[in-house]
Amino acid sequence: ARAQISVTSVSLDPEVFEPYDTGTLTCEIKNSGQTSVPIDRVTVYDKDITLLSREYDTTAWIGPGESKTFTFTIRAQCGDGTYYPILSVNTRESGSIRYPVRLKVDSTTPVISIQQKPDTYTAEKKEKIVLAISNPRDNEIKNLHLTPSGEKVVLSPTDSFIGSLKSGETSEVTFEVTPTVETNLTFTLAYANGETDHTTSRALPVIFGYDKKQADPYVSNVIVKKETSGYHITGDVTNAGMENAASVVVTMTGEAEPIYPYKNYVVGTLKPDDFSSFELSFNTTGATVVPIEIKFKDDDGNQYTRTTDLDLTHAMKQDENNGSSPILIIVVILICLGGVGFYVYRKRILPGVFR
Incomplete structure (x- = not known):
């Protein structure tokens, strides 16, 4: 047997x-x-x-x-x-x-790797993060489910079901992240090896900083004129960033009080390296430096503000120096009258001398 x-x-x-x-x-x-x-x-x-x-x-x-x-x-x-x-x-x-x-x-676990993330983060600005989930084990794992979490952050989607991964396979997952404070994102991967459930995780710090690609509008070529009712300025606003600046509005703020006819100037959308001219009217009492404010939005609708200080001292001196002096005006008039008188004298009194 x-x-x-x-x-x-x-x-x-x-x-x-x-x-x-x-x-x-x-x-x-x-x-x-x-x-x-x-x-x-x-x-x-x-x-x-x-x-x-x-x-x-x-x-x-x-x-x-x-x-x-x-x-x-x-x-x-x-x-x-x-x-x-x-x-x-x-x-x-x-x-x-x-x-x-x-x-x-074998205690080897799936690997969560960061495929794409921003160089830095900005409060309330939506960013994209791409993760790669890989299975380095010698056997298939099942029921993979990835869940992101973090303090005061909006995540979309809130989780992602991957399913199964055979040995050596990789699956990509994309999340949109909108942080309101600096925090740590945690990506928790749940999976089953046979009948046993497991988890592994990957942390990603969210640190605020200057985004090198974001829209960066600035003013240049500003000309200031002192008028009876106040000041009138003209200039250019240029987008030096690598992303669009939408809903751009230029106005005066601080101790500068916008007045008609140009209380603010709506530029609209500035593409990268694009520029637009603007003009503003304002008045101020005693201030020698006033801020120009630029408001704009990114493609997700988040609003930002940039300010540039404008020195009025030079403008006032320029106004005083370039104004017509009464003495200079009198001299010019006398010269003109002398020239006319000499011409008449030559034609009528001494006609024979110049023939």
Whole structure:
């Protein structure tokens, strides 16, 4: 009878255990003889691999040419390494079969890597983060579910279901992040290795700083004129950034009081390296430096403000120096009158002298 019975296949789920994982061992026993064989006991034993399910200790007959499947629930009560639990098959008539099963235990976890992220973050500005989830294990893992979290941050989507990853496979996941404060983002990956659930995580700090690509409008070529009612300025506003500046509005603020006809100037959208002229009217009492304010929005609708100080001292001196002096005006008039008088004198009084 012993010669008639053989273990024809053994499978493990998962194929590779993590330490303290629970899984299943399934074996197939075949009777290749001409008569039925009674199987009295089938079990698995090892000091590092614990049998959680009951052993098969009720007589089971396997007919000629037939096979029978036995499934056990086991747990790897051990660390990384390769183990050989024994599958034992006892027959009533001819003793037992001892079959060593190769079982690998590996604590390697899936890898969460950052594929794309901003160089720096800005409060209330939406940014895109792309993650790559890779499976470096020698077996397939299932039910992968990635969840981001962070203090005072808006995340979209709030989670992502990846499904299964075979050995060596990678899947990309994209999140949109809008932080309101500096924080740490945590990406938690839940997955199943066989019947056992696991988690691993990756932290990503969110630090505010200057975004080198964001819109950067600034004013230049400013000309200030002092008028009776106040000041009138003209200039250019240029977008020196690499992103659009939308809804651009230029106005005066601080101690400068905007007045008609140009209390503010709506520029609209400035593309990168684009510029527009503007003009403003304002008045101030005693101030020698006043701020020009530029308000604009990014493509997500977040509003920003830039200010540039404008020195009025030079403008006032320029106004005084360039104004027409009364003495100079009198001199010019006298010169003109003298020239006219001389011409008349030449034509009428001394006509013969110049012929």
